[in-house]
Amino acid sequence: MRKSIPALRLLRGTAFSLMLLVFVLMTVLPFAFMISSSFKGSEAIRTLPIRWIPERPTLEGYERVFNMQGFSFARSSLNSLFLAVLCTLTAVLSASMAAFVFAKLPFRGSGKLFGVYLATMMIPGTVTMVPNYIILRILGLLDTYTGLILPSLANAFGVFLMRQSMMGVSDAYLESAYLDGASLYRIFFRIVLPMVRPTLATMILLSFMGSWNSYLWPLIVLTSGDKQTLQVVLGNMNGMYKNNEHVLMAGAVLTILPILAVYLVSQRFVDQGISLGGLKT
Amino acid sequence: MYVPRNAGKRRAVTLFLLPSLIGIAGFCLLPILGSALFSVMDYDLLMPMDAMRFVGLGNFVKILTGSEFPRVLLHTCTYLALYLPLILVCSVGEALVLNRTFRGHGLFRTICYTPVITSWVAAAVVWQWVLSGKYGLMNQILAHLGITGPSWLNSGDWAMPGVVIAAVWKDTGYYALMVLAALKSIDVTCYEAADMDGAGSVKKLTAITLPLISPTLFLLIVINVIYGLQVFDSVLIMTNGGPGGATTVFLERIYKYAFRQYKMGLASAYSWILFVLILLFTFLQFRLQGKWVNYDA
Numbered sequence A: 001m002r003k004s005i006p007a008l009r010l011l012r013g014t015a016f017s018l019m020l021l022v023f024v025l026m027t028v029l030p031f032a033f034m035i036s037s038s039f040k041g042s043e044a045i046r047t048l049p050i051r052w053i054p055e056r057p058t059l060e061g062y063e064r065v066f067n068m069q070g071f072s073f074a075r076s077s078l079n080s081l082f083l084a085v086l087c088t089l090t091a092v093l094s095a096s097m098a099a100f101v102f103a104k105l106p107f108r109g110s111g112k113l114f115g116v117y118l119a120t121m122m123i124p125g126t127v128t129m130v131p132n133y134i135i136l137r138i139l140g141l142l143d144t145y146t147g148l149i150l151p152s153l154a155n156a157f158g159v160f161l162m163r164q165s166m167m168g169v170s171d172a173y174l175e176s177a178y179l180d181g182a183s184l185y186r187i188f189f190r191i192v193l194p195m196v197r198p199t200l201a202t203m204i205l206l207s208f209m210g211s212w213n214s215y216l217w218p219l220i221v222l223t224s225g226d227k228q229t230l231q232v233v234l235g236n237m238n239g240m241y242k243n244n245e246h247v248l249m250a251g252a253v254l255t256i257l258p259i260l261a262v263y264l265v266s267q268r269f270v271d272q273g274i275s276l277g278g279l280k281t
Numbered sequence B: 001m002y003v004p005r006n007a008g009k010r011r012a013v014t015l016f017l018l019p020s021l022i023g024i025a026g027f028c029l030l031p032i033l034g035s036a037l038f039s040v041m042d043y044d045l046l047m048p049m050d051a052m053r054f055v056g057l058g059n060f061v062k063i064l065t066g067s068e069f070p071r072v073l074l075h076t077c078t079y080l081a082l083y084l085p086l087i088l089v090c091s092v093g094e095a096l097v098l099n100r101t102f103r104g105h106g107l108f109r110t111i112c113y114t115p116v117i118t119s120w121v122a123a124a125v126v127w128q129w130v131l132s133g134k135y136g137l138m139n140q141i142l143a144h145l146g147i148t149g150p151s152w153l154n155s156g157d158w159a160m161p162g163v164v165i166a167a168v169w170k171d172t173g174y175y176a177l178m179v180l181a182a183l184k185s186i187d188v189t190c191y192e193a194a195d196m197d198g199a200g201s202v203k204k205l206t207a208i209t210l211p212l213i214s215p216t217l218f219l220l221i222v223i224n225v226i227y228g229l230q231v232f233d234s235v236l237i238m239t240n241g242g243p244g245g246a247t248t249v250f251l252e253r254i255y256k257y258a259f260r261q262y263k264m265g266l267a268s269a270y271s272w273i274l275f276v277l278i279l280l281f282t283f284l285q286f287r288l289q290g291k292w293v294n295y296d297a
Helices: A006-038 A060-066 A073-104 A110-120 A125-138 A145-153 A156-167 A171-179 A184-195 A197-213 A216-221 A230-240 A245-265 A267-275 B009-039 B058-065 B068-098 B105-117 B120-130 B137-144 B159-184 B188-196 B201-212 B214-229 B233-238 B250-259 B264-291
Strands: none
Touching (some): A006 A060, A006 A245, A006 B068, A006 B105, A006 B159, A073 A156, A073 A245, A110 A156, A110 B009, A125 B009, A125 B264, A171 A184, A197 A245, A216 A230, A216 B250, A230 B233, A245 A267, A245 B120, B009 B264, B058 B068, B058 B264, B068 B159, B068 B201, B068 B214, B068 B250, B105 B159, B120 B137, B120 B233, B188 B201, B214 B264, B233 B250, B250 B264
16 A cells, blocks of 8 residues: 555545535525525615625515415415326326336237337427427316326336336235235235335335426416416516515525425435436426 | 236226326327427417418428527537536536545535425526626625626626526536446445555546546436537526527527417427437437447446
8 A cells, every 4th residue: 555645645635625615615505695685675685795694684575475466475385286296196106007017917019118118208398398288278278287287197217117116026926916816906006016115205206306396387388377386486476576586585495495395304215216317307 | 927818907907008108199109290290380379270381391491591590509509518517527526525435424415416406496596696796696706706707697698607507506416426326336446456556546536437437427418418408497587598699599499489479380390400409419429439438347
């Protein structure tokens, strides 16, 4: 081994600490600026130099978020929650049901069909967005929650993820359950799904976060004010509160908090999802 | 799994497969056909559907020969040219930090990932304020360093860099964890051998670490070019294509054509052009990967 010169080791330790510090500051400062601004009044946010702890903390920004003209922040939060839960349920259930067939109940041509599923993963959302909108229009589903949720049925990535994990479940379990008289439906819900619980949890989380954070699709599908989601409302606020950044920052804090809470309690499943190549919002 | 004949397998398979088949057929395959059809049509959403008119390649010609297309392409390429090196350096740097053990490691990891789970709308709203010319955090920090910052999103030259900075902030944590996974898979004996030979830490980084994680870096670039060509949420909220059209990008144009001007045919043609560009860029990168990606390890 090369002999480490103490001074050199110290230097390397310092370089590391410096890098750590830079990354922490880079990541945290915008959040800190957001939180600090959200507790200021409209004059205090325009006072230099920046005071990180507001001199006279006020909840004015938050009050104004909840008393907006035209749309309700509380209502849109509930809409978002409701839609995120339903989209997640739809996506996860339809994907795992299909995955069960591909993994455990193959039929003639199922391999080819799975190939088609995989191929659809390469089509960017860009291409399908306009025709999907027109399809909803023809079906009369524009500005409905059904219309917003329906495309969640197409979840090739989810099918792929669940299939990989269901392949790992031994046939012996399923066959013995079958011999004991369990139906295929019962086997799916009572044996297969519980056995792939970690992947299931990961997929539920990825899907939930994706729906909660999605912007473009709800923006074009839902047009009436009382149906809009949190992200769309925050996007609209952006145009209306140009010189009242404290209101915007309060809105941003309230939009981030719920999903941050979800992340903190379920971190390990999210981390697992990253290693599986999911979650990009 | 073995299921005896006549055991209702066919029915079960149909039931299990039906929801996702409807989804894939109705919202992936049918739209591709629809999009291809609309792209050769003059289709105004405000008119009844039978007013649709066949225009052949008219939409494509109109886009490709217009003065707007080169600008949009330039803006998108500017975005990529700024974003790619920054995200590579930041995510490798953050991954190198994460690869060490130190007190507060778990907390640091959580901090790194918080921007990733933040929605783009919230992130864009916050960054608009951070980049605000006079009272924004960025220019205040720059002022401390003796630099007079630009008015970022209100300036034609600095709006795109502003969007890029926000995007790098938001995405670094995600790609850092990808790089971290690659770092973890490097055999420690490589470093031990290098220590024997007296290599310094910079040498170890350039001669061992980077070549060994080059497949992951390649993947990271490929993914980011695909995503970068489709940059949208950030641009729409932070600049809305402005100021003065300085940040118009593909998806923003498609969105405006389709849902502001209701020219569905033109928007569909635009999205096909984008799709071809994505394929082209990806193909080129796979051709070039032999020059620098190392799959030997």
